[in-house]
Amino acid sequence: MPVFPALGKGADSIANMSNYVKISRKILEWGWYRDEHTKSLFLHCLLKANWKDGEFKGIVIKRGQFATSIPKLQVELELTSNEVRTAIKHLKSTGEITVRSYSKFSVITVVKYDSYQCESQAESQTDNSHTTDKAQPINSLLTTIEEGKKNKKERKENKSNSVRFIPPSLEEVQDYCKSRCNGLDAQAFVDFYSSKGWMIGKNKMKDWKAAVRTWERKSQTRQEETAKHDRISEVDSW
Incomplete structure (x- = not known):
């Protein structure tokens, strides 16, 4: 060898x-x-x-x-x-x-x-x-x-990729919500995460757009559950 x-x-x-x-x-x-x-x-x-x-x-x-x-x-x-x-x-x-x-x-x-x-x-x-x-x-x-x-x-x-997170403005969140036609309350989103210091659990938020999409999915789930509950109530009323 x-x-x-x-x-x-x-x-x-x-x-x-x-x-x-x-x-x-x-x-x-x-x-x-x-x-x-x-x-x-x-x-x-x-x-x-x-x-x-x-x-x-x-x-x-x-x-x-x-x-x-x-x-x-x-x-x-x-x-x-x-x-x-x-x-x-x-x-x-x-x-x-x-x-x-x-x-x-x-x-x-x-x-x-x-x-x-x-x-x-x-x-x-x-x-x-x-x-x-x-x-x-x-x-x-x-x-x-x-x-x-x-x-x-x-x-x-x-080191160069560790970019500091910058919270979005209300206008940025509003524009993003409009582009997705999700009907979310942008002000409520900004107020909620501002009060949390833009933290998700114990971690600093990295992508606010991803957080908006999460809110969007949760909102859709709540709407579906509410609609289902209303349908059940209507059936019971008969």
Whole structure:
């Protein structure tokens, strides 16, 4: 099995990794183990796959998936186009991966990705220690390449997306109710939630239009119950 370079300088960079891919010795019994191209591609897929859901060019890339292309894999693995295509065909035939193609790239899914992940932080620390002390390449603990960058990017996106809720004006609520022809009392809606500090239960309101639609459904339910009660009363009066 090829020994992969650590993401950093020296063996210490591996020991300090908190997330990694597990490679069992059972891989020695794997049918494609002696096929260098297929084996290299599969290990490459394990290392490139997202460890958590992400996004690429408007496409959701889930945990265990990554976006790539034949030319990119050629460069990364130093293989020819035919060698890459043959290796992909092998892995698809035995259910190791699936491939979904788009116009300019493809998304590869490692079918049993979770089985290559650690089950607990304690196990992670133990295995990291064993790797440093015993230097066993086949059980090397390797982080996914994009993990650190994605964490930083997601933190920035989450921060920018946390927009402060601004209560609507009476006119905005009136206009929205008119557009839905729901006949709701916009003033009553604004007065009610103003008295609550624009809270829904214990949580700050995030979408006042959704709250209007909820009022709308409740109003319709009350009207239906009232109409049903009136019909029953009319029958009883006979």
